[in-house]
Amino acid sequence: MKEEIKLSLNEKTILEVFMKETDTWGEVCLNVKNLLNNTQLEEKEIRECCRKLTQLKLIEYMRGLMDDDGKVAGAGYCITRDGKKYIFPCQKCGEEAHYSWHENKKGEWVSGVFPEEIDKYFQLCEEHYQENKNK
Ligand SMILES: [Zn+2]
Numbered sequence: 271m272k273e274e275i276k277l278s279l280n281e282k283t284i285l286e287v288f289m290k291e292t293d294t295w296g297e298v299c300l301n302v303k304n305l306l307n308n309t310q311l312e313e314k315e316i317r318e319c320c321r322k323l324t325q326l327k328l329i330e331y332m333r334g335l336m337d338d339d340g341k342v343a344g345a346g347y348c349i350t351r352d353g354k355k356y357i358f359p360c361q362k363c364g365e366e367a368h369y370s371w372h373e374n375k376k377g378e379w380v381s382g383v384f385p386e387e388i389d390k391y392f393q394l395c396e397e398h399y400q401e402n403k404n405k
Pocket residue numbers: 360361362363364365394395396397398
């Protein structure tokens with residue numbers, strides 16, 4: 271049994287920002303300034319969170335990042351595979367999930383516009399998504 275990582279609310283908030291940004295833009299690195307713009311936290315708190323999350327290997331610090339033109343764009347933190355697994359795990363195996371959706375009682379996908387219709391929530395990795403689809 272893997273030891274469970276306990277994060278503070280601030281640390282979780284930061285990790286969620288990484289996940290959201292990565293979802294939107296693909297693999298992204300964020301620096302402290304980016305995180306300041308994306309949270310209500312103080313710079314000092316952000317630095318402490320980043321240090322802790324780096325120690326836990328949920329994010330990693332990258333130097334000499336290149337932009338699309340091949341110019342050095344600076345340094346920042348990126349979410350790791352473990353970080354993604356922590357925030358968005360597959361319900362069956364705990365690996366990083368790739369799909370999430372809601373179903374109503376008839377087993378139809380619902381978009382969340384009518385919350386009262388929602389019966390189940392799924393969050394699955396590629397493998398278990400395929401398995402579920404072929405059932
Ligand atoms: Zn899985």
